[in-house]
Amino acid sequence: MLxxxxxxxxxxxxxxxxxAIKASGLLLANRLPQTGFIAAxxxxxxxxxLASLVAPAVATGGPAEALAAAATALVFVVTRNLFAAMATGVLAVFLLRMALGA
Structure with a gap:
């Protein structure tokens, strides 16, 4: 194949x-403040x-999305583990969509 x-x-x-985009991000990161209001x-x-990506799906979704969002929030509050919360949310919405036929 040519x-x-x-x-x-x-x-x-x-x-x-x-x-160029990746290199400029790395170079810019060194110049950002490490303390103070801007750093926070x-x-x-x-x-x-992440919230801006998830909120529209929860707001316009059905019961499966609302229940998955609640499960995700609960797991995060209990564990304080973002990865566990995201995995719970993905699995919950998948299972709930299958169970509810959505």
Whole structure:
């Protein structure tokens, strides 16, 4: 199978852009404040992004999504383990959708 020069050029361009984005993130991370208000604010961004991704599914979903969200919250409150809570949520929504036929 032969690949056209245009395809190789496009792949090389995507590689360069991807590496530039990742490298700039690493270089920028060293310049961010480690203490103070901005540092505390930045530590909350991953949770806010996760909530913004999950909230629409819970708000527009049915009973399976609502029950899975409640199970996820309960596991997180009890264990304080984000991975266990996310795994519980994924498994709960899968099982509840199957059980409820949603």
């Amino acid at each position: 690949t056209s020069p245009e395809a190789l050029l496009a792949i090389a361009g995507m590689l360069a852009v991807t590496l 604010w930045l530590r909350h961004i991953p949770g806010a992004v």
